Amino acid sequence: MTFKAFDLERLLSDWEQTVEFNFAESGVHPVPLKELLEFADADLNEFLDIPLNYPEVNGDLKLRQRIQALYSDATPDNVIVTVGASEANYILANTLLVEGDEVAVMRPTYMQFSGVASNLGAKVRTFSLNENKAWALNIEELQEAVTPNTKAIAVVNPNNPTGKILSEKEMDVLIAAAEKVNAWLIADEVYGGAEREKTQPTSSFYGKYNKVITVNGLSKAYGLPGLRIGWIVAPVNLIKELWKRHEYTTVSSSMLGNRLGEMALRPHVRRQLLDRTRKLVGQGFDVLQQILDEYPDVYSVVPPGASALSFVRYNLPVNSTELIHRFREEENILVVPGDCFDFDHHLRISSALPKEYVHEGLSRMNDVIKKILSR
Ligand SMILES: Cc1ncc(COP(=O)(O)O)c(C=O)c1O
Structure with a gap:
């Protein structure tokens, strides 16, 4: 029996720590320890004796x-x-x-x-x-x-x-x-x-x-x-x-x-964490949608009900793994190819991140799309 590797996690292991803009993770922007302690009204000293x-x-x-x-x-x-x-x-x-x-x-x-x-x-x-x-x-x-x-x-x-x-x-x-x-x-x-x-x-x-x-x-x-x-x-x-x-x-x-x-x-901490998450999920998707709207003939997406992710379909004759490596090599950004889900011609894009980061990073994705279309 041949061992089946976990393609999605292989891609993350290889690239996520070195790209400039990472939209391949699947969570929301991580909470700093300090913020968690503030939500809980807790003192770091409580932890020093553990x-x-x-x-x-x-x-x-x-x-x-x-x-x-x-x-x-x-x-x-x-x-x-x-x-x-x-x-x-x-x-x-x-x-x-x-x-x-x-x-x-x-x-x-x-x-x-x-x-x-x-x-x-x-x-x-x-x-x-x-x-x-x-x-x-x-x-x-x-x-x-x-x-x-x-x-x-x-x-x-x-x-x-x-x-x-x-x-x-x-x-x-x-x-x-x-x-x-x-x-x-x-x-x-x-x-x-x-x-x-x-x-x-x-x-x-x-x-x-x-x-x-x-x-x-x-x-x-x-x-x-x-x-x-x-x-x-x-x-x-x-x-x-x-x-x-x-x-x-x-x-x-x-x-x-x-x-x-x-x-x-x-x-009360859980409530604050989930409020923070929903805010990031909502505002991040709105920025992503603006970026996708620049190429309405290329992209389409069913807006996600939940999660930090969108599974965006693209209408170009390019395989999804090839496309994401072009994004990475030419613009230093990482998204996940539909191939990792046996679903070519899609990109999984994470957007529950700070708005400026989403805007700047994903605009670079459109720079590659522009080049492909002008060929
Ligand atoms: C649906 C799903 N289950 C499980 C996991 C693994 O998560 P954890 O970081 O808790 O191990 C992930 C991570 O992407 C996920 O998306």
Whole structure:
């Protein structure tokens, strides 16, 4: 079996630290530690006596209590804290799947779960979000992709890369599809809370069916990727199985991550973090839209419901990987090619960043487009 690399993360590892303008990350502009402490009205001195020990392997109890409070009918035993949502997805695939299992995965999507699943020898079937219908769930494809052998259906909601928020009806259709074949429904919900126009956070799948597993973390909607705090909320028996894989993978997340993570989830701090995120998401998209409007025959986009991202279609006879390397080589900016999602002729552009940065950096993208069109 050939190992399938995670193309999106490979691209980031190679280039994101050296380009001048980075629009390839998927979170909002990160929160400085000072700002987090200010939101919490906390003093740095509180932290100076923390022993830099391991926290509880499954996550500090106070942090798990904060997490549990975000879900209906969860207890701290339904929660395991991981090193980012990426460890969560990784141990989920390793716990649930063996060679020959089938999974059904949304497309386009963040391709971590599907990549790990195929590296484990699972068969990955896909069902689409339909761009021509504002990324509506393609129910026919879902029904074809889910078979009596499906072990898990995996979705990212709100979606990366499109920012699509599933409607309650679409969520019910997914639950019914999982229930029909007794499959797990895995919902990666890291963008919940990063809504662009809605003020209510996107509802969680958790609690809608007894085999729902939800993944979340502080990296995206909270703007705290450097804390490396993620989590899984799931039935207690499954948490125990995940815990055994977590011990092999990372043992635990960090003590400081747990303590600062607990602070971030205090209700008044969480509210301020999410307000900050929504502001960045809204204003960043408006600047992006102005840049795209300069070439209406080239670009089109379904405005994202949530997330820091837009999945922009471009109408040029150039492959997306070739195009983003032209942007990088000629203008020192990085965006993600649709190829990283098996979706050519698209660009994933992150815009929940300071407005001036978005404007200056993305204008450079249009300088390349201008050159291509004038050839
Ligand atoms: C949908 C989704 N899940 C998980 C992750 C991993 O996030 P973390 O930084 O919490 O490991 C990402 C990062 O881009 C993501 O977009």
